[in-house]
Amino acid sequence: MKKYWYVLSVLFLVLWACSSDNTDETPMTDDDISMSDDDGGMQNVFDRSTLLVNWADNIIIPSYKSFQTTMAQLVIDYESFEQEPILQNLQTLRTSWLNAYKSWQSISMFEIGPAEAIGLRLNVNTYPTDVMLVEMNIANGGYNFDLSSNRDAKGFPALDYLLNGFATDDLGILEKFTTDAQKDANLLYLKDVINNIKSLTDSVIAEWEGDYRAIFVNNDGSSATASVDRFSNDFVFYYEKFLRAGKMGIPLGVFSGIQSPNTIESFYSPENSNELFLEGLDAVQNFFNGASLGESMASYLTTLDRKDLADDINAQFDAARTAVEALDSFRTELETNNPSIAMLSAYDEVQKAVSLLKVDMFSAMSISIDFVDADGD
Amino acid sequence: MKKFAFALMALTSMVFIACDSDDDDMPEVVATCSDNIQNGDETGVDCGGSSCTPCETAAEIPANYVFARDGESTVSFSGQTTRLFMANEILGKFKDPSSTVGEIQAMFAHAEGADDFADSDLNTSDKNVKSKTAGSFDYFSNDPVTQASVRADFDAYITEQVNDVFPNWNEVATEGSAGQLPDGSSTRYVNANGLELDQAFNKGLIGAFVGDQILNNYTSPAQLSRFEDDNDNDVIVDGKTYTDMEHDWDEAYGYAFGVVSDTENPIANIDDLDATDKFLAKYIKRAENDPTFTGIAQDIFDAYKVGRTAIINKDYDERNRQTDILREAIAKVIAIRSVFYLQAGKTKIEASGEPGDIFHDLSEGFGFIYSLQFTRRPGAEDAYFTRTETLDFLNQIYANNTNGFWNVTPETLDEVSEAIAVRFDFTVADAADSNN
Numbered sequence: 001m002k003k004y005w006y007v008l009s010v011l012f013l014v015l016w017a018c019s020s021d022n023t024d025e026t027p028m029t030d031d032d033i034s035m036s037d038d039d040g041g042m043q044n045v046f047d048r049s050t051l052l053v054n055w056a057d058n059i060i061i062p063s064y065k066s067f068q069t070t071m072a073q074l075v076i077d078y079e080s081f082e083q084e085p086i087l088q089n090l091q092t093l094r095t096s097w098l099n100a101y102k103s104w105q106s107i108s109m110f111e112i113g114p115a116e117a118i119g120l121r122l123n124v125n126t127y128p129t130d131v132m133l134v135e136m137n138i139a140n141g142g143y144n145f146d147l148s149s150n151r152d153a154k155g156f157p158a159l160d161y162l163l164n165g166f167a168t169d170d171l172g173i174l175e176k177f178t179t180d181a182q183k184d185a186n187l188l189y190l191k192d193v194i195n196n197i198k199s200l201t202d203s204v205i206a207e208w209e210g211d212y213r214a215i216f217v218n219n220d221g222s223s224a225t226a227s228v229d230r231f232s233n234d235f236v237f238y239y240e241k242f243l244r245a246g247k248m249g250i251p252l253g254v255f256s257g258i259q260s261p262n263t264i265e266s267f268y269s270p271e272n273s274n275e276l277f278l279e280g281l282d283a284v285q286n287f288f289n290g291a292s293l294g295e296s297m298a299s300y301l302t303t304l305d306r307k308d309l310a311d312d313i314n315a316q317f318d319a320a321r322t323a324v325e326a327l328d329s330f331r332t333e334l335e336t337n338n339p340s341i342a343m344l345s346a347y348d349e350v351q352k353a354v355s356l357l358k359v360d361m362f363s364a365m366s367i368s369i370d371f372v373d374a375d376g377d
Numbered sequence: 378m379k380k381f382a383f384a385l386m387a388l389t390s391m392v393f394i395a396c397d398s399d400d401d402d403m404p405e406v407v408a409t410c411s412d413n414i415q416n417g418d419e420t421g422v423d424c425g426g427s428s429c430t431p432c433e434t435a436a437e438i439p440a441n442y443v444f445a446r447d448g449e450s451t452v453s454f455s456g457q458t459t460r461l462f463m464a465n466e467i468l469g470k471f472k473d474p475s476s477t478v479g480e481i482q483a484m485f486a487h488a489e490g491a492d493d494f495a496d497s498d499l500n501t502s503d504k505n506v507k508s509k510t511a512g513s514f515d516y517f518s519n520d521p522v523t524q525a526s527v528r529a530d531f532d533a534y535i536t537e538q539v540n541d542v543f544p545n546w547n548e549v550a551t552e553g554s555a556g557q558l559p560d561g562s563s564t565r566y567v568n569a570n571g572l573e574l575d576q577a578f579n580k581g582l583i584g585a586f587v588g589d590q591i592l593n594n595y596t597s598p599a600q601l602s603r604f605e606d607d608n609d610n611d612v613i614v615d616g617k618t619y620t621d622m623e624h625d626w627d628e629a630y631g632y633a634f635g636v637v638s639d640t641e642n643p644i645a646n647i648d649d650l651d652a653t654d655k656f657l658a659k660y661i662k663r664a665e666n667d668p669t670f671t672g673i674a675q676d677i678f679d680a681y682k683v684g685r686t687a688i689i690n691k692d693y694d695e696r697n698r699q700t701d702i703l704r705e706a707i708a709k710v711i712a713i714r715s716v717f718y719l720q721a722g723k724t725k726i727e728a729s730g731e732p733g734d735i736f737h738d739l740s741e742g743f744g745f746i747y748s749l750q751f752t753r754r755p756g757a758e759d760a761y762f763t764r765t766e767t768l769d770f771l772n773q774i775y776a777n778n779t780n781g782f783w784n785v786t787p788e789t790l791d792e793v794s795e796a797i798a799v800r801f802d803f804t805v806a807d808a809a810d811s812n813n
Contacts, residue, residue: 119559119731126562146549148559148733225728 046303047295048228049220054294055231056213059287063106064205070100071198078194082187085177087170094163098272100197101156105279107201109238109287112231113216114207119148121242124197127157128263131165134158138182138189145196154193157265162190165268224368232297233370236357239284244354247277248347251334261334270331277324281350285317297361306364313356320349436689438682441641442630444623444689451619454631457590459504461636463487464582465655466494467506471538471575472566474546478539482532507531510586513593514600515758516751523764527585530747531578538574542566550732552783558733565733565740570781573740579655580714580744584751587632587657588707592753595629596684596700598693609691622688626696629703630681633657644674657707663717664710669807677706701755708752708761711745712801713808716794718742719774720809722782723790732783739774739782739790746770749797761800770796 077096081089104125111121133153137143145154166186167173176186208216219227245255246265253259266272290296301310323346327333333343362369409417410429418426425432444451467484470476484493489503511517511527542555546566550556555568567573594600604622606612614621634643636653643650643658647666651659665674684699722738725731750767752760762770770793778784794805 122559122562144547144549147547147557148564149547149557151559151562151564 046300048222048226049217051290051295051300052217052220052227054290054296055287056208056217058293059291060107060110061205061208061213063103063110063283064201064208067100067103067107067201068205070096070103071194071201074100074194075198078191081177082191085174085187087174090163090170090174094269097156097159097163098269101160101266101272101276102279104156105276106283106286108242108280109235109283111238112227112234113212114204116234118200118203120200120204122148122151123200124155125157125265126151126155127160127265128267129153129155129157129161131161134161134189138185141185143192145192154196156197157267158193159190160266160268162186162193163268164266222366224370228365229367230370232362232365232367235284235287235297236354236362236369237371239357240354243277243280243284244347244350247273247280248330248343248350251330252340252344252347254344254347259334259338259340261331264330264334267331270329273330274324274327277330278321281317281321281324285314285321288313288317297365301361301364304364309356309360309364313353313361316349316353316356320346320353323349435692436686438679438686442634442643442678442682442685443641444685446613446618449618451623452627452630453617453619453624454627454635456504457628457631458635459499459502460506460509460586461632461654461656462496463494463499463502463504464506464586465636466496466499468575468579468655471535471578474543476539476543478536481535481539485531485535506582506586509590510582511589511751512586513589513597513751515593515597515753516589516760517593526764531581531585534574534578534581537568538578541568542574553780558731558736560731560733560737563733563737565737567733567736567740568781570775571732571736571739571783572743572775572781573737576737576740577744577747580741581747583656583660583745584711584748588711588748589751591629591632591657592704592707593751595625595632596703597753598697598700601625601688601696602693605693608688620688623685626681626685626688630685633661633677633681633707642678644678647674650674657710660710660714664713667713667808667810669803669810670709670713673706673710676702680706704753704755708749708754709801709803711748711752712761712797713803715742715745715749715797716805716808718745719790719794720805722785723787723794724809726785726787726790736782739785743771743775746774746793746797762797 074093074096077089077093081093107115108121108125115121130152133150137150137153143150143153162176163173166176177183177190180186216227219225222229224230249255251260251264261267264270264273265276288296289298298310298314301307327343327346328336330343333340337343358369361367409419410423413422415422417428419429420426421432424430442452463484467481470481470484480493483491485505486507487493487499487502487505490501492500494500507528510531511524517524545555546557548554548556550558550567550569550571553569555566557564557566559565565573566575601622604620604625608620608622612620614624617624619627634640634654637643637658638649638652639645644665647662650662661674661677664670665672680699680702684696684703687693687695687699718738718741722735722742725735725738746767749762749770750760750764752762754761773789773793774785775781778786778789791805794808798805798808
């Protein structure tokens with residue numbers, strides 16, 4: 001799947017080469033010099049605008065487009081299922097759902113600009129889903145997906161429930177959409193949730209394809225509000241809060257002291273949880289390395305004579321991946337062992353990258369952390 | 378200084394001392410045992426040394442808030458714990474759109490035996506929150522008009538939540554209309570002007586209820602002096618183990634730390650303070666977590682312990698010094714949080730943040746500012762800010778703007794922040810970087 005982006009990315013590179021000359025001619029400003037004199041007189045020069053162009057054109061926009069493709073397939077497969085709600089079509093629909101969900105893991109971290117403005121991540125992937133609220137919405141109808149209070153009744157986690165957990169077995173799930181008294185309402189809800197994900201992400205992608213790309217790429221200074229500083233924060237925030245804590249730490253009870261298997265991602269298809277995590281980790285590492293297509297956090301560190309740190313970060317991502325790959329499904333790990341030592345050890349490998357990114361990398365790049373833990377009330 | 382307290386005892390025992398010391402043939406030394414100064418070879422005022430009676434060992438300041446008489450604990454603040462739990466449950470009702478005005482107001486003004494709370498222990502209690510809201514001896518016993526005005530403010534928060542916000546519970550709030558707004562992963566419910574009434578109620582009670590009771594009632598010399606004779610004579614309250622004055626001080630302590638997990642040493646694990654408390658203790662923690670103010674939790678805890686020990690030692694000057702420490706520190710916690718939330722809101726406005734996030738900060742700030750009118754300046758009879766001043770601050774950040782918080786400016790938030798910080802020994806910047 002990643003290879004697919006590369007093809008798209010190359011296409012974009014070609015297109016970009018035709019349209020970006022004027023940007024390339026922008027004279028270098030002081031902001032482009034990454035190290036100031038008071039950092040020891042280092043004069044390493046890193047062109048932040050080239051970095052932003054690689055991020056936008058080779059990673060962010062292609063990833064969004066790739067997600068859009070998987071969503072289009074999900075819509076098609078929903079329509080087939082609606083017309084002919086048979087097991088085979090349910091299974092096809094599940095496969096499309098999983099493909100889109102995996103693709104989502106590559107764009108979840110891009111919570112900046114249009115995605116940030118609409119709170120895309122929380123609208124698309126808040127879990128655990130509130131089953132009572134889902135059932136209430138279906139029964140009452142007239143639900144409003146613009147309400148933030150409905151975020152835990154829609155998105156991929158609600159689809160997980162509807163497609164995998166709506167009844168105890170496949171036959172029961174099919175009956176929900178065929179013979180159940182509320183079958184029309186159930187189908188409508190399924191459709192509305194899919195369309196809500198689609199319309200939200202379409203609006204974000206439209207903005208990136210419209211004005212936002214230039215806004216992002218041109219904000220190439222090194223202040224706290226510059227794109228590199230802001231997105232690096234978003235990137236680390238995603239890694240710490242959503243990949244590390246959301247997918248592993250919270251289910252493990254690292255913060256609450258109570259193991260909570262019910263808080264895992266894709267709870268109703270637990271065989272997918274680990275894969276979704278690994279997709280997220282791959283996306284993070286791919287981003288860190290600039291998709292091997294251009295300037296990146298890794299190449300930035302190399303310019304700053306900190307290739308050692310870039311290597312350490314990559315090694316830590318690899319160690320985390322190896323540790324998670326060795327696990328049983330998260331749900332099995334958590335339901336079989338308490339405390340789940342193996343999963344905690346894997347979590348620890350994931351955790352180790354946080355300080356490398358947040359302390360060492362930010363310090364090397366002179367980026368300030370702009371996020372704090374949210375107020376608890 | 379505790380020796381002063383034994384002057385009386387020294388006087389009464391002088392006769393015996395005079396007899397005992399006949400044999401050393403130095404009557405003028407004996408006379409110094411009752412002159413209220415430490416002289417001769419006395420080791421304390423009028424005690425110790427070769428001529429006077431030995432100094433009594435005064436009670437020592439304990440490590441934890443633990444006090445006993447004849448092996449039995451004398452510490453009791455169950456009434457405060459009950460009221461804080463009641464207040465917590467009332468806050469929950471603000472988030473339940475099926476609640477009625479009558480239900481919430483009945484909880485607020487609970488009558489013994491009424492079936493107001495989910496926690497049945499609270500229902501059997503004869504305590505309630507409303508009677509202790511603007512209920513202090515010093516500020517309100519002779520000011521029924523202000524008392525009624527304050528209580529009306531809280532009743533209005535309830536009424537507005539039920540009548541204006543609940544009907545729009547499932548609407549997206551927009552400028553000029555009530556409803557819900559996202560704030561990160563949370564959802565906030567605001568009135569048409571962006572104010573979260575549950576925050577106004579909660580943070581307002583930190584001053585009007587918790588702060589007022591501590592500062593203007595239970596640690597107030599004017600209140601405590603009524604019990605000095607009884608305390609001097611160790612008069613124990615019928616059926617209890619404590620003197621009235623000891624109990625008053627404990628009640629002041631209970632308002633701060635009555636529902637935290639470790640009530641004997643609440644600051645041993647400072648991060649636990651907000652696990653169960655939504656009022657003062659929670660924000661003592663928040664102030665403590667800001668490096669500028671580290672130590673404030675210890676100062677408050679120490680003042681409670683030292684003051685309580687002084688009561689046992691009948692040393693009322695010392696007790697009053699601790700009252701002053703509490704006045705300054707608790708006012709400071711409220712002021713720090715007022716400025717912190719205004720500044721947090723300001724920063725988010727300037728960064729074009731989510732309205733729900735901005736309004737949440739400003740709503741908390743609104744309640745803390747409201748609370749300032751219940752603070753108490755050390756050694757004085759008045760608050761750091763008058764009611765008129767605090768209401769004027771609130772008008773500036775809220776009521777004077779078209780649609781309230783929707784149109785407050787960063788400049789106004791800075792002006793009010795400055796006006797608050799200037800009366801304390803911290804700057805706006807000190808409070809603004811305070812840890813969440």
